[in-house]
Amino acid sequence: MPHGALAVPGARELFARMRGKRVLVVGDVMLDEWVWGSVSRISPEAPVPVVAVDDHSFTLGGAGNVANNLRASGARVSFAGAVGDDAEGRRVLELFDAIEVDRRGVIAVTDRPTTRKTRIVAHNQQVVRADWESAQAFGAADRERLRALVAMLAPDHDAVVLSDYAKGLFSREIVEAAQAAPVVAADPKPANIDLFAGVTCVAPNAAEASTATGIAIKDDGSLERAGTKLLERLRCRYVVVTRGERGMALFGAEGERMMIPSVARTVFDVSGAGDTVIAVLTLALAGGAPIALAMQLANFAAGAVVEKLGTATASPEEILELVGANGDDA
Ligand SMILES: Nc1ncnc2c1ncn2[C@@H]1O[C@H](COP(=O)(O)OP(=O)(O)OP(=O)(O)O)[C@@H](O)[C@H]1O
């Protein structure tokens, strides 16, 4: 397997071609709620810290973070998915509006809450996280509403991203409706991975690829076996396995193989890096980039994101700066 190919010729031109491409994101949107403060005493009620709150904010999480990354890279973005019929759901819609994501494909469902993750952070350390969510499969009527919306929206887009956080949204029918777009890429959870058979590109992380295949990935040989097995099982054009600090590996149906190292100079916050990868990879493919180039760009984008604290997106300029720092022709 070729290792370490890092040149990203024409990265700047590629960003120019990506700008304005239309991408539909389908998946599990979450509301990330942040409570920031400081601790100066232990509660008299129980042996827990008391957080004096300084700030309180909300961001898009899960598939919403993929939409956010696509916007940061210059795409025109639509979203299809579901929120609960609650205040958090309305806040998700406001957050989409604030970054100009077309959210006509978002439905409100009555039998589940908006997925919400509340983090209480004191002195930049997470104290506790509370999750509101249901991972039950959606009801048949809601799945059909979503399928119809995806079928309506997908033909008007250059690419679709399927962002699965295993909250019960995806069905085979929704995946098939997405395939009206020329490029379809999926970031799957292992339990649902077979739903994504036949899409252009599937991009699990190494742990997910291991779980899905039953092959413990511990060296180049086991990685090759797991990647090849996924490729054969899912009949995709490409499988991209993201490997955290080890970078990413490509398995192509025509025998393409490539491994690239990670490029971050300092690592502050790795959460959401997978969302950045699927966003930039898909947008680059939509812009006509060959897979090797799309993967390199996605790897640099993820590197730029993990170098940052608190923000989960990187701009083209920030990504190009990192490409340049690696001595490549940006
Ligand atoms: N510790 C790290 N050092 C350098 N690069 C990293 C690191 N962690 C992640 N990356 C970059 O981000 C990419 C995706 O990371 P990873 O494989 O962890 O995805 P993930 O597990 O799906 O992430 P998440 O689910 O938290 O969004 C990697 O391929 C790499 O480019």
Ligand SMILES: [Mg+2]
């Ligand atoms: Mg992931």
